[in-house]
Amino acid sequence: MPGEIFDFEWFVHNEGYNWLEADFSLDTVAPVGLPEGVGAGESIPWITVAGEPSSLSLLSRRRYYPLRDHSCLFRVFAETAIDPRGIVAFADRYGLLGVELESAPGRARPFIGTAEPISAWEREILSIRNALVLWDMVNEEDDQALERYLRPYVEAAKSDMEGGDASTGDIAAIAASAGELRWFRTRPEIPEQFTSGQLRQIALSRVQAIVNEHLGSRVSPRILWDDYQRGSWGLYFVPDSLAGAIWIQFAQAITENRDYRRCRQCDSWFEIDHYKARTNRYFCSNACRSKAYRERQQEARNLASTGMSVGDIAIKLGSDEETVARWIRQQA
Ligand SMILES: [Zn+2]
Structure with missing residues:
Protein backbone atom coordinates (compact mmCIF):
# COMPACT_ATOMS: atom_id res chain seq x y z
CA MET A 1 0.00 0.00 0.00
CA GLU A 256 5.36 9.73 -11.09
CA ASN A 257 7.22 10.98 -14.14
CA ARG A 258 5.61 14.39 -13.97
CA ASP A 259 5.97 16.90 -16.74
CA TYR A 260 6.85 20.58 -16.32
CA ARG A 261 7.04 23.53 -18.62
CA ARG A 262 7.76 27.22 -18.46
CA CYS A 263 4.88 29.63 -18.91
CA ARG A 264 5.28 31.53 -22.19
CA GLN A 265 3.98 34.67 -20.56
CA CYS A 266 5.54 34.91 -17.09
CA ASP A 267 8.36 32.35 -17.44
CA SER A 268 7.42 30.54 -14.24
CA TRP A 269 7.28 26.75 -14.07
CA PHE A 270 4.01 24.86 -14.09
CA GLU A 271 3.06 21.23 -14.08
CA ILE A 272 1.40 19.96 -17.22
CA ASP A 273 -1.89 18.26 -16.61
CA HIS A 274 -2.23 15.80 -19.46
CA TYR A 275 -5.96 15.51 -18.88
CA LYS A 276 -6.57 19.18 -19.54
CA ALA A 277 -7.18 20.86 -22.86
CA ARG A 278 -4.22 21.44 -25.12
CA THR A 279 -4.55 25.21 -24.88
CA ASN A 280 -3.54 25.10 -21.22
CA ARG A 281 -0.17 23.63 -21.98
CA TYR A 282 1.70 26.84 -22.69
CA PHE A 283 0.56 29.03 -19.83
CA CYS A 284 0.62 28.60 -16.09
CA SER A 285 -2.81 30.15 -15.60
CA ASN A 286 -5.82 31.57 -17.38
CA ALA A 287 -4.63 35.01 -16.37
CA CYS A 288 -1.33 34.51 -18.22
CA ARG A 289 -3.10 33.08 -21.24
CA SER A 290 -5.44 36.08 -21.44
CA LYS A 291 -2.58 38.47 -20.97
CA ALA A 292 -0.59 36.83 -23.76
CA TYR A 293 -3.66 36.99 -25.99
CA ARG A 294 -4.24 40.69 -25.30
CA GLU A 295 -0.57 41.44 -25.95
CA ARG A 296 -0.72 39.68 -29.31
CA GLN A 297 -3.80 41.67 -30.26
CA GLN A 298 -2.09 44.87 -29.24
CA GLU A 299 1.02 43.97 -31.19
CA ALA A 300 -1.09 43.30 -34.28
CA ARG A 301 -2.66 46.75 -33.97
CA ASN A 302 0.70 48.41 -33.44
CA LEU A 303 2.08 46.71 -36.53
CA ALA A 304 -1.01 47.67 -38.53
CA SER A 305 -0.51 51.31 -37.57
CA THR A 306 3.00 51.19 -39.04
CA GLY A 307 1.45 50.19 -42.34
CA MET A 308 2.29 46.49 -42.30
CA SER A 309 -0.14 44.34 -44.26
CA VAL A 310 -2.54 41.97 -42.54
CA GLY A 311 -0.84 39.04 -44.25
CA ASP A 312 2.62 39.98 -42.97
CA ILE A 313 1.31 40.57 -39.45
CA ALA A 314 -0.33 37.14 -39.48
CA ILE A 315 2.96 35.53 -40.47
CA LYS A 316 4.92 37.49 -37.89
CA LEU A 317 2.55 36.62 -35.04
CA GLY A 318 1.99 33.03 -36.14
CA SER A 319 -1.72 33.65 -36.61
CA ASP A 320 -4.08 33.68 -39.59
CA GLU A 321 -5.24 36.67 -41.60
CA GLU A 322 -8.87 36.42 -40.58
CA THR A 323 -8.01 36.57 -36.89
CA VAL A 324 -5.58 39.44 -37.32
CA ALA A 325 -8.11 41.40 -39.39
CA ARG A 326 -10.69 40.92 -36.64
CA TRP A 327 -8.27 42.18 -33.95
CA ILE A 328 -7.54 45.31 -35.95
CA ARG A 329 -11.25 45.90 -36.66
CA GLN A 330 -12.12 45.52 -32.97
CA GLN A 331 -9.89 48.42 -32.11
CA ALA A 332 -11.60 50.69 -34.62
ZN1 LIG B 1 2.37 32.49 -16.23
Whole structure:
Protein backbone atom coordinates (compact mmCIF):
# COMPACT_ATOMS: atom_id res chain seq x y z
CA MET A 1 0.00 0.00 0.00
CA PRO A 2 1.64 3.26 -1.07
CA GLY A 3 1.78 6.17 1.33
CA GLU A 4 0.29 9.59 0.69
CA ILE A 5 2.31 12.75 1.09
CA PHE A 6 1.05 14.78 4.01
CA ASP A 7 -0.34 18.20 3.14
CA PHE A 8 2.53 19.91 4.86
CA GLU A 9 2.12 23.38 6.37
CA TRP A 10 4.89 25.98 6.62
CA PHE A 11 5.12 29.64 7.48
CA VAL A 12 6.69 32.91 6.34
CA HIS A 13 7.44 35.81 8.64
CA ASN A 14 5.60 38.87 7.40
CA GLU A 15 8.52 41.14 8.29
CA GLY A 16 10.65 39.36 5.73
CA TYR A 17 14.23 38.14 5.93
CA ASN A 18 17.76 39.57 5.99
CA TRP A 19 21.14 38.41 4.75
CA LEU A 20 23.38 38.99 7.70
CA GLU A 21 27.09 38.57 8.39
CA ALA A 22 27.19 37.42 11.97
CA ASP A 23 28.90 35.14 14.41
CA PHE A 24 26.46 32.87 16.23
CA SER A 25 29.08 30.35 17.23
CA LEU A 26 30.10 31.92 20.53
CA ASP A 27 30.03 30.07 23.86
CA THR A 28 27.48 27.29 24.13
CA VAL A 29 25.80 28.37 20.96
CA ALA A 30 26.78 26.07 18.12
CA PRO A 31 24.14 25.90 15.46
CA VAL A 32 24.44 22.83 13.34
CA GLY A 33 25.16 23.55 9.73
CA LEU A 34 28.07 25.75 10.65
CA PRO A 35 30.71 25.23 7.97
CA GLU A 36 33.66 23.15 9.07
CA GLY A 37 36.55 25.13 10.42
CA VAL A 38 34.52 28.17 11.39
CA GLY A 39 35.38 29.08 14.93
CA ALA A 40 33.99 31.48 17.49
CA GLY A 41 34.55 35.08 16.55
CA GLU A 42 34.41 34.48 12.82
CA SER A 43 31.63 35.98 10.80
CA ILE A 44 29.68 33.90 8.33
CA PRO A 45 26.61 34.81 6.27
CA TRP A 46 23.20 33.86 7.60
CA ILE A 47 19.69 34.34 6.52
CA THR A 48 17.61 35.62 9.42
CA VAL A 49 14.15 36.90 10.15
CA ALA A 50 14.01 40.66 9.87
CA GLY A 51 13.12 42.41 13.11
CA GLU A 52 14.35 42.35 16.69
CA PRO A 53 14.99 38.88 18.11
CA SER A 54 13.59 39.99 21.47
CA SER A 55 10.24 40.65 19.91
CA LEU A 56 10.13 37.44 17.86
CA SER A 57 7.08 36.15 19.63
CA LEU A 58 5.29 39.27 18.45
CA LEU A 59 6.27 38.84 14.82
CA SER A 60 3.42 37.82 12.60
CA ARG A 61 3.60 34.79 10.40
CA ARG A 62 1.70 33.75 7.33
CA ARG A 63 0.86 30.06 6.99
CA TYR A 64 0.69 28.24 3.69
CA TYR A 65 0.83 24.79 2.15
CA PRO A 66 4.03 24.49 0.09
CA LEU A 67 3.10 21.27 -1.71
CA ARG A 68 -0.49 22.21 -2.47
CA ASP A 69 0.14 25.86 -3.32
CA HIS A 70 3.35 25.49 -5.35
CA SER A 71 3.58 22.38 -7.50
CA CYS A 72 6.99 23.36 -8.90
CA LEU A 73 8.65 24.55 -5.71
CA PHE A 74 11.63 22.22 -6.18
CA ARG A 75 12.33 23.81 -9.57
CA VAL A 76 11.98 27.32 -8.19
CA PHE A 77 14.35 26.41 -5.38
CA ALA A 78 16.91 24.87 -7.75
CA GLU A 79 16.97 28.11 -9.73
CA THR A 80 17.47 30.31 -6.69
CA ALA A 81 20.60 32.42 -7.12
CA ILE A 82 23.10 31.84 -4.31
CA ASP A 83 23.51 35.50 -3.44
CA PRO A 84 21.79 37.90 -1.05
CA ARG A 85 19.12 38.90 -3.52
CA GLY A 86 18.22 35.39 -4.66
CA ILE A 87 18.11 33.80 -1.24
CA VAL A 88 16.29 36.63 0.51
CA ALA A 89 13.71 36.72 -2.28
CA PHE A 90 13.09 32.98 -1.90
CA ALA A 91 12.79 33.26 1.89
CA ASP A 92 10.46 36.26 1.66
CA ARG A 93 8.14 34.18 -0.45
CA TYR A 94 8.47 30.67 1.02
CA GLY A 95 10.14 31.07 4.42
CA LEU A 96 13.29 29.45 5.80
CA LEU A 97 14.23 25.88 4.86
CA GLY A 98 14.00 24.52 8.38
CA VAL A 99 17.52 23.08 8.17
CA GLU A 100 18.35 24.36 11.64
CA LEU A 101 16.06 21.62 12.96
CA GLU A 102 18.71 19.10 11.98
CA SER A 103 20.69 19.74 15.11
CA ALA A 104 22.28 17.45 17.59
CA PRO A 105 19.93 17.11 20.57
CA GLY A 106 20.66 19.22 23.57
CA ARG A 107 22.53 21.90 21.73
CA ALA A 108 21.44 25.35 22.66
CA ARG A 109 20.60 27.56 19.73
CA PRO A 110 19.81 31.24 19.93
CA PHE A 111 17.03 31.88 17.52
CA ILE A 112 15.23 28.68 16.75
CA GLY A 113 13.49 28.88 13.43
CA THR A 114 14.84 32.33 12.72
CA ALA A 115 18.39 31.96 11.41
CA GLU A 116 20.09 29.57 9.02
CA PRO A 117 23.64 29.56 7.66
CA ILE A 118 23.85 30.41 3.98
CA SER A 119 26.26 27.49 3.58
CA ALA A 120 23.38 25.11 4.34
CA TRP A 121 21.21 26.82 1.70
CA GLU A 122 24.04 26.64 -0.79
CA ARG A 123 24.48 22.90 -0.24
CA GLU A 124 20.77 22.26 -0.75
CA ILE A 125 20.46 24.42 -3.85
CA LEU A 126 23.55 22.92 -5.52
CA SER A 127 22.44 19.38 -4.75
CA ILE A 128 18.96 19.78 -6.16
CA ARG A 129 20.35 21.63 -9.16
CA ASN A 130 22.76 18.77 -9.88
CA ALA A 131 20.07 16.13 -9.62
CA LEU A 132 17.59 18.16 -11.65
CA VAL A 133 20.04 18.84 -14.47
CA LEU A 134 20.70 15.11 -14.80
CA TRP A 135 17.03 14.20 -14.57
CA ASP A 136 16.10 16.74 -17.25
CA MET A 137 18.88 15.50 -19.55
CA VAL A 138 17.59 11.94 -19.24
CA ASN A 139 14.01 13.02 -19.94
CA GLU A 140 15.08 15.06 -22.93
CA GLU A 141 17.20 12.11 -24.07
CA ASP A 142 20.07 14.53 -24.48
CA ASP A 143 22.89 11.99 -24.58
CA GLN A 144 25.48 14.52 -25.73
CA ALA A 145 24.86 16.71 -22.70
CA LEU A 146 24.91 13.67 -20.44
CA GLU A 147 28.22 12.57 -21.91
CA ARG A 148 29.68 16.05 -21.41
CA TYR A 149 28.43 16.17 -17.85
CA LEU A 150 29.37 12.68 -16.73
CA ARG A 151 32.60 12.05 -18.64
CA PRO A 152 34.90 14.28 -16.51
CA TYR A 153 33.70 12.65 -13.29
CA VAL A 154 34.21 9.15 -14.60
CA GLU A 155 37.67 10.03 -15.85
CA ALA A 156 38.65 11.83 -12.69
CA ALA A 157 37.50 8.91 -10.58
CA LYS A 158 39.37 6.46 -12.83
CA SER A 159 42.62 8.38 -12.94
CA ASP A 160 42.35 8.75 -9.19
CA MET A 161 41.94 5.04 -8.64
CA GLU A 162 44.84 4.31 -10.94
CA GLY A 163 47.02 6.72 -9.02
CA GLY A 164 47.15 9.22 -11.89
CA ASP A 165 47.33 12.98 -11.76
CA ALA A 166 43.84 14.32 -11.11
CA SER A 167 44.77 17.96 -11.11
CA THR A 168 44.57 18.92 -14.76
CA GLY A 169 41.98 20.19 -17.22
CA ASP A 170 38.36 19.18 -16.78
CA ILE A 171 39.29 17.17 -13.77
CA ALA A 172 40.51 20.18 -11.86
CA ALA A 173 37.34 22.04 -12.81
CA ILE A 174 35.17 19.49 -11.06
CA ALA A 175 37.39 19.02 -8.04
CA ALA A 176 35.18 21.54 -6.28
CA SER A 177 32.27 19.14 -6.22
CA ALA A 178 33.95 16.59 -4.01
CA GLY A 179 30.73 14.81 -3.10
CA GLU A 180 29.97 14.10 -6.72
CA LEU A 181 33.47 12.80 -7.37
CA ARG A 182 33.37 10.59 -4.29
CA TRP A 183 30.23 8.91 -5.60
CA PHE A 184 31.82 8.10 -8.95
CA ARG A 185 34.96 6.87 -7.23
CA THR A 186 33.01 4.27 -5.32
CA ARG A 187 31.51 2.89 -8.53
CA PRO A 188 34.25 1.05 -10.39
CA GLU A 189 31.56 -0.86 -12.29
CA ILE A 190 30.92 2.22 -14.44
CA PRO A 191 32.47 1.36 -17.81
CA GLU A 192 34.95 3.60 -19.57
CA GLN A 193 32.99 3.69 -22.80
CA PHE A 194 29.28 3.93 -22.29
CA THR A 195 26.37 3.47 -24.62
CA SER A 196 23.52 5.98 -24.45
CA GLY A 197 21.46 3.50 -22.46
CA GLN A 198 24.23 3.15 -19.91
CA LEU A 199 24.67 6.92 -19.77
CA ARG A 200 21.06 7.37 -18.73
CA GLN A 201 21.38 4.56 -16.24
CA ILE A 202 24.40 6.19 -14.61
CA ALA A 203 22.63 9.54 -14.51
CA LEU A 204 19.52 8.06 -12.93
CA SER A 205 21.60 6.19 -10.34
CA ARG A 206 23.22 9.48 -9.45
CA VAL A 207 19.85 11.23 -9.20
CA GLN A 208 18.57 8.42 -7.00
CA ALA A 209 21.57 8.70 -4.68
CA ILE A 210 21.23 12.48 -4.31
CA VAL A 211 17.49 12.38 -3.66
CA ASN A 212 17.66 9.55 -1.15
CA GLU A 213 20.50 11.21 0.70
CA HIS A 214 18.51 14.41 1.09
CA LEU A 215 15.20 12.78 1.93
CA GLY A 216 17.07 11.01 4.70
CA SER A 217 15.56 11.70 8.07
CA ARG A 218 13.59 14.72 6.90
CA VAL A 219 10.56 12.78 5.82
CA SER A 220 9.00 10.24 8.15
CA PRO A 221 6.20 7.72 7.66
CA ARG A 222 3.29 8.29 10.05
CA ILE A 223 -0.18 6.86 10.46
CA LEU A 224 -2.69 9.68 10.69
CA TRP A 225 -6.44 9.89 11.00
CA ASP A 226 -8.27 10.47 7.76
CA ASP A 227 -11.50 10.54 9.71
CA TYR A 228 -11.33 10.27 13.46
CA GLN A 229 -15.10 9.72 13.85
CA ARG A 230 -15.16 6.76 11.51
CA GLY A 231 -11.83 5.48 12.69
CA SER A 232 -10.21 5.48 9.26
CA TRP A 233 -6.46 5.76 9.03
CA GLY A 234 -4.01 6.75 6.34
CA LEU A 235 -0.29 6.13 5.92
CA TYR A 236 1.51 9.41 5.21
CA PHE A 237 4.99 10.69 4.46
CA VAL A 238 5.40 13.75 6.66
CA PRO A 239 8.20 16.28 5.92
CA ASP A 240 9.71 17.93 8.99
CA SER A 241 10.77 21.10 7.19
CA LEU A 242 10.47 23.04 3.96
CA ALA A 243 13.68 21.34 2.81
CA GLY A 244 12.05 17.96 3.38
CA ALA A 245 8.95 19.06 1.46
CA ILE A 246 11.03 20.28 -1.47
CA TRP A 247 12.94 16.99 -1.72
CA ILE A 248 9.85 14.83 -1.45
CA GLN A 249 8.16 16.93 -4.11
CA PHE A 250 11.12 16.27 -6.39
CA ALA A 251 11.04 12.58 -5.46
CA GLN A 252 7.36 12.44 -6.38
CA ALA A 253 8.00 14.23 -9.68
CA ILE A 254 10.55 11.52 -10.51
CA THR A 255 8.55 8.50 -9.44
CA GLU A 256 5.36 9.73 -11.09
CA ASN A 257 7.22 10.98 -14.14
CA ARG A 258 5.61 14.39 -13.97
CA ASP A 259 5.97 16.90 -16.74
CA TYR A 260 6.85 20.58 -16.32
CA ARG A 261 7.04 23.53 -18.62
CA ARG A 262 7.76 27.22 -18.46
CA CYS A 263 4.88 29.63 -18.91
CA ARG A 264 5.28 31.53 -22.19
CA GLN A 265 3.98 34.67 -20.56
CA CYS A 266 5.54 34.91 -17.09
CA ASP A 267 8.36 32.35 -17.44
CA SER A 268 7.42 30.54 -14.24
CA TRP A 269 7.28 26.75 -14.07
CA PHE A 270 4.01 24.86 -14.09
CA GLU A 271 3.06 21.23 -14.08
CA ILE A 272 1.40 19.96 -17.22
CA ASP A 273 -1.89 18.26 -16.61
CA HIS A 274 -2.23 15.80 -19.46
CA TYR A 275 -5.96 15.51 -18.88
CA LYS A 276 -6.57 19.18 -19.54
CA ALA A 277 -7.18 20.86 -22.86
CA ARG A 278 -4.22 21.44 -25.12
CA THR A 279 -4.55 25.21 -24.88
CA ASN A 280 -3.54 25.10 -21.22
CA ARG A 281 -0.17 23.63 -21.98
CA TYR A 282 1.70 26.84 -22.69
CA PHE A 283 0.56 29.03 -19.83
CA CYS A 284 0.62 28.60 -16.09
CA SER A 285 -2.81 30.15 -15.60
CA ASN A 286 -5.82 31.57 -17.38
CA ALA A 287 -4.63 35.01 -16.37
CA CYS A 288 -1.33 34.51 -18.22
CA ARG A 289 -3.10 33.08 -21.24
CA SER A 290 -5.44 36.08 -21.44
CA LYS A 291 -2.58 38.47 -20.97
CA ALA A 292 -0.59 36.83 -23.76
CA TYR A 293 -3.66 36.99 -25.99
CA ARG A 294 -4.24 40.69 -25.30
CA GLU A 295 -0.57 41.44 -25.95
CA ARG A 296 -0.72 39.68 -29.31
CA GLN A 297 -3.80 41.67 -30.26
CA GLN A 298 -2.09 44.87 -29.24
CA GLU A 299 1.02 43.97 -31.19
CA ALA A 300 -1.09 43.30 -34.28
CA ARG A 301 -2.66 46.75 -33.97
CA ASN A 302 0.70 48.41 -33.44
CA LEU A 303 2.08 46.71 -36.53
CA ALA A 304 -1.01 47.67 -38.53
CA SER A 305 -0.51 51.31 -37.57
CA THR A 306 3.00 51.19 -39.04
CA GLY A 307 1.45 50.19 -42.34
CA MET A 308 2.29 46.49 -42.30
CA SER A 309 -0.14 44.34 -44.26
CA VAL A 310 -2.54 41.97 -42.54
CA GLY A 311 -0.84 39.04 -44.25
CA ASP A 312 2.62 39.98 -42.97
CA ILE A 313 1.31 40.57 -39.45
CA ALA A 314 -0.33 37.14 -39.48
CA ILE A 315 2.96 35.53 -40.47
CA LYS A 316 4.92 37.49 -37.89
CA LEU A 317 2.55 36.62 -35.04
CA GLY A 318 1.99 33.03 -36.14
CA SER A 319 -1.72 33.65 -36.61
CA ASP A 320 -4.08 33.68 -39.59
CA GLU A 321 -5.24 36.67 -41.60
CA GLU A 322 -8.87 36.42 -40.58
CA THR A 323 -8.01 36.57 -36.89
CA VAL A 324 -5.58 39.44 -37.32
CA ALA A 325 -8.11 41.40 -39.39
CA ARG A 326 -10.69 40.92 -36.64
CA TRP A 327 -8.27 42.18 -33.95
CA ILE A 328 -7.54 45.31 -35.95
CA ARG A 329 -11.25 45.90 -36.66
CA GLN A 330 -12.12 45.52 -32.97
CA GLN A 331 -9.89 48.42 -32.11
CA ALA A 332 -11.60 50.69 -34.62
ZN1 LIG B 1 2.37 32.49 -16.23
